[in-house]
Amino acid sequence: MNPPHLSASLRRRVRAQARYRCGYCLRTEELAGERMTIEHIQPISRGGLTVEQNLWLACRRCNEYKAAQTHARDPLTGKQVRLFNPRTQVWFEHFAWDASGVLIQGITPTGRTTVIALRLNNIEIVVARRLWVAATWWPPEE
Numbered sequence: 459m460n461p462p463h464l465s466a467s468l469r470r471r472v473r474a475q476a477r478y479r480c481g482y483c484l485r486t487e488e489l490a491g492e493r494m495t496i497e498h499i500q501p502i503s504r505g506g507l508t509v510e511q512n513l514w515l516a517c518r519r520c521n522e523y524k525a526a527q528t529h530a531r532d533p534l535t536g537k538q539v540r541l542f543n544p545r546t547q548v549w550f551e552h553f554a555w556d557a558s559g560v561l562i563q564g565i566t567p568t569g570r571t572t573v574i575a576l577r578l579n580n581i582e583i584v585v586a587r588r589l590w591v592a593a594t595w596w597p598p599e600e
């Protein structure tokens with residue numbers, strides 16, 4: 459949820475830093491048809507502060523699935539792994555698109571864990587991505 463007490467200038471900075479797209483699934487505001495929400499990377503309920511270094515953009519889906527999670531179980535090793543941090547980590551170092559451009563593949567423990575925890579390939583978004591691929595709007599290359 460968007461913190462109501464953010465200054466307009468801080469909102470503008472975070473939105474520009476995130477390139478107006480979700481830090482987790484890379485969906486843009488144009489494709490979402492709505493503004494991304496400003497999320498706390500470390501949730502407030504887990505001690506996260508409302509400061510620029512802890513804020514990023516997320517789409518409503520990713521934000522709701524992330525909720526108060528900070529860690530989740532790696533589906534390959536079973537170990538607890540910290541979720542992807544879109545401010546300090548590089549998306550393409552942890553994720554890749556499959557050959558169809560529709561599915562997000564986790565290529566590190568962080569990537570694998572975040573794909574599962576945030577349901578980055580659930581059926582609703584996969585159906586939408588298929589349409590975007592057919593329209594040549596997807597996937598993003600950077």
Ligand SMILES: [Zn+2]
Pocket residue numbers: 480481482483484485516517518519520521
């Ligand atoms: Zn998203």
